[in-house]
Amino acid sequence: MAAPAITAGQPAKKQSIRSRLHGGDTVAHLVTLIFACSVLLVTVMLVWMLWSTSGLTRAKFGFHFLWGTNWDAVAGDFGALPFIWGTVLTSVLALIISVPLGVGAAIFLAELAPAKVSDTCTFLVELLAAVPSVIYGLLAVFTLIPLMRTYVDPFLKKSLGFLPFFQGGASGKGYLTAGVILAVMTFPFIISISREALMEVPRDQREAALALGATKWESTIQVVVPFARLGILGSIFLGLARALGETMAVTMVIGNDPNIHLSVLAPGYTMASLIANEFAEANDPLHLSALIEIALVLFLITIIINALARLLVLATRGKGTAHSA
Amino acid sequence: MNRLAYRKAVNYVMLTATGVCTFLTVSILFVILGYLVYNGGKSIDWDFLTKLPKPPGENGGGMANAIVGSAIMVGLGALVGLPVGFMGGIYLAEFSGKAFGFVVRYMADLLNGVPSIVIGIFAWGEIVERTHNFSAWAGGFALSLMIIPITLRSTEQFLLNVPRALREGALALGAPKWKVISTVVVPAASKGILTGMILGVARVAGETAPLLFTAENNEFWPKSFNQPTAALPVAIYKHAIAPFDDWHRQAWAAGLVLLTMVLLTNITVRWIMGRGISVQKG
Numbered sequence: 001m002a003a004p005a006i007t008a009g010q011p012a013k014k015q016s017i018r019s020r021l022h023g024g025d026t027v028a029h030l031v032t033l034i035f036a037c038s039v040l041l042v043t044v045m046l047v048w049m050l051w052s053t054s055g056l057t058r059a060k061f062g063f064h065f066l067w068g069t070n071w072d073a074v075a076g077d078f079g080a081l082p083f084i085w086g087t088v089l090t091s092v093l094a095l096i097i098s099v100p101l102g103v104g105a106a107i108f109l110a111e112l113a114p115a116k117v118s119d120t121c122t123f124l125v126e127l128l129a130a131v132p133s134v135i136y137g138l139l140a141v142f143t144l145i146p147l148m149r150t151y152v153d154p155f156l157k158k159s160l161g162f163l164p165f166f167q168g169g170a171s172g173k174g175y176l177t178a179g180v181i182l183a184v185m186t187f188p189f190i191i192s193i194s195r196e197a198l199m200e201v202p203r204d205q206r207e208a209a210l211a212l213g214a215t216k217w218e219s220t221i222q223v224v225v226p227f228a229r230l231g232i233l234g235s236i237f238l239g240l241a242r243a244l245g246e247t248m249a250v251t252m253v254i255g256n257d258p259n260i261h262l263s264v265l266a267p268g269y270t271m272a273s274l275i276a277n278e279f280a281e282a283n284d285p286l287h288l289s290a291l292i293e294i295a296l297v298l299f300l301i302t303i304i305i306n307a308l309a310r311l312l313v314l315a316t317r318g319k320g321t322a323h324s325a
Numbered sequence: 326m327n328r329l330a331y332r333k334a335v336n337y338v339m340l341t342a343t344g345v346c347t348f349l350t351v352s353i354l355f356v357i358l359g360y361l362v363y364n365g366g367k368s369i370d371w372d373f374l375t376k377l378p379k380p381p382g383e384n385g386g387g388m389a390n391a392i393v394g395s396a397i398m399v400g401l402g403a404l405v406g407l408p409v410g411f412m413g414g415i416y417l418a419e420f421s422g423k424a425f426g427f428v429v430r431y432m433a434d435l436l437n438g439v440p441s442i443v444i445g446i447f448a449w450g451e452i453v454e455r456t457h458n459f460s461a462w463a464g465g466f467a468l469s470l471m472i473i474p475i476t477l478r479s480t481e482q483f484l485l486n487v488p489r490a491l492r493e494g495a496l497a498l499g500a501p502k503w504k505v506i507s508t509v510v511v512p513a514a515s516k517g518i519l520t521g522m523i524l525g526v527a528r529v530a531g532e533t534a535p536l537l538f539t540a541e542n543n544e545f546w547p548k549s550f551n552q553p554t555a556a557l558p559v560a561i562y563k564h565a566i567a568p569f570d571d572w573h574r575q576a577w578a579a580g581l582v583l584l585t586m587v588l589l590t591n592i593t594v595r596w597i598m599g600r601g602i603s604v605q606k607g
Contacts, residue, residue, distance in 0.1 A: 024501050024503045024504070025502045027503070028420075028502065028503035028506070029416075032412045032413065032415045032416035032419070033416050033420065035408075035410075035416065036412070036413035036416035036421070036429050038409050038473065039413060039432050039473065039474060040428070040429065040432055042436060042470060042473070043435065046436075046439070046443070046444075046447045049447055049450045049451065050443070050446070050447070102346075102350070104343040104345075104346030104347070105343065105349075105350045105351075107343045108340075108343035108344050108347045111343075112343065112344070113347070121347060123595065124351050125350055125354070127354055127588060127591055127592070130524075130527065130531075131354075131357065131587065131588075132530075132531025132532065132558055132583060133531070133534075134533045134561050134562050134583075135361070135561070135580050135583065135584050136357075138561055138565045138580045139360055139361070139580075141565050141566070142364075142573070187350055215332055215335070215336035217335060217336040217340055218332070218336070238438075241438050242438075245440025245442070245443070247441065247442040247533070247534040248533045248534055248558075252565060252566060272440055272442045272534070275446065276442055276534060276537055279446070279449075279537070279538050280538045291446075292446060292450075295446045298440055298442075299439060299440070302438055302439065302440055303435055303439070306435055306438035307431075307435065310431070310434055
């Protein structure tokens with residue numbers, strides 16, 4: 001719904017008053033415009049700051065920075081691949097856990113639960129999104145890490161240890177632990193947005209499927225979910241964007257090991273946690289520049305994922321209203 | 326088993342599975358709450374709320390300075406971020422054209438999605454690097470950057486929800502647009518706008534990453550805005566990863582204080598003011 005563009009005409013008033021009143025509108029327009037532009041200004045300054053202060057490493061390493069595997073602040077050799085790998089791997093693990101859980105819960109809340117239960121559950125799940133990430137980190141350090149160390153990691157090693165993904169020392173800190181925490185942090189987004197997308201599916205779609213003899217589940221999975229797929233995909237991308245940029249909780253459980261490991265039980269490092277750990281102590285200009293370039297890479301990745309997610313969510317909103325007659 | 330029975334069985338199994346998914350996800354909130362209340366409840370005491378931290382290894386002390394520091398920086402952030410976001414939201418809802426409005430809206434959403442640690446680096450570059458010291462100003466600046474896009478988008482949404490007839494009625498009486506906005510549209514949407522603002526501030530109050538290298542940390546009371554300043558989330562982080570048992574105890578207590586503040590704000594605001602108001606996500 002756009003703001004109505006209506007201007008009051010006052011033919012009877014004198015010219016001066018009319019221009020003064022109109023002047024008030026112009027002033028209000030300009031003042032609010034300036035504030036709105038602050039968003040553009042901040043974004044541009046942010047990009048410029050990241051770009052200009054990472055010049056040293058960009059000049060020295062070029063694109064090799066992105067696939068260099070060595071990170072040695074003393075020798076002045078910097079490569080970002082272990083951190084990109086860690087960020088991507090933890091986020092993918094998070095999605096593997098949270099997508100089935102989140103979409104499943106969204107289906108239950110949108111299709112089966114009575115409206116009251118659905119609203120209350122959604123409210124509770126959205127409260128999870130309000131929990132600060134450092135609290136997740138705190139809980140993970142004292143409860144999840146011991147749990148993973150004593151039960152989950154040994155179990156995975158015993159049952160799936162022949163695969164390269166489940167080998168190595170199981171200290172409880174590592175990619176998988178970070179993935180679990182990230183899963184908990186992403187599914188509030190997946191649930192609440194997927195649920196909305198599912199609820200926007202017109203009722204006649206469901207009824208048509210049911211009338212053809214489909215069971216409730218068949219109508220849901222073969223008709224309703226495909227209809228809402230763009231919105232669900234958008235919600236997953238939004239969750240992914242959050243997982244990629246998440247800092248504190250991951251920093252506390254990832255184990256801080258700047259090497260690439262294939263095993264999800266091994267300790268690793270992500271881009272955000274590297275910055276959190278090393279930025280305050282980085283005195284060498286090259287080291288600082290390398291960390292800022294990491295921030296630039298992280299910024300670009302999350303921006304792209306976010307932009308895609310918003311477009312997908314927007315696309316379904318339009319579609320939902322167009323089809324519901 | 327015949328085909329129909331099979332399909333019915335699948336139906337029941339899968340529908341039950343979605344219920345289990347819901348139960349699992351919702352119960353996590355209660356697990357978190359339970360653990361924090363249990364561990365934090367037995368660690369929290371009067372000293373924690375009123376005393377300064379003790380040096381590492383010594384028992385006792387509290388985090389009063391971090392609570393005050395958090396209040397200062399969240400206050401600074403809100404003081405800058407809320408008005409800017411509010412005015413920007415008015416522009417988007419009332420004045421903007423289609424194309425430019427889309428650009429601003431999209432940029433605000435993108436800014437909202439920027440990892441908070443990157444915002445921290447930006448604030449470090451703009452303020453700490455120039456003034457050569459960590460300060461509450463820098464921390465407040467970083468937080469205000471996070472408040473702006475949240476407030477801007479929620480204000481815009483609630484303004485757009487105001488019925489068109491209300492605007493047209495006021496305009497028909499001959500009021501200029503700025504007067505219609507300030508005396509009719511904004512008051513009509515004030516409840517929602519306020520809800521969005523409070524939720525935005527509550528969300529930012531729990532942020533750690535933007536403060537790590539802007540406000541840094543401090544063992545003492547904040548004396549001026551130009552000094553490193555302690556904040557509750559940062560204190561939780563530093564205490565949780567330290568190797569002292571008494572610090573862990575304090576981390577739990579601080580976690581309980583922070584979570585109580587954030588959840589209480591969320592629940593009261595959404596319940597009392599926001600029943601039926603859909604809050605912007607992401």
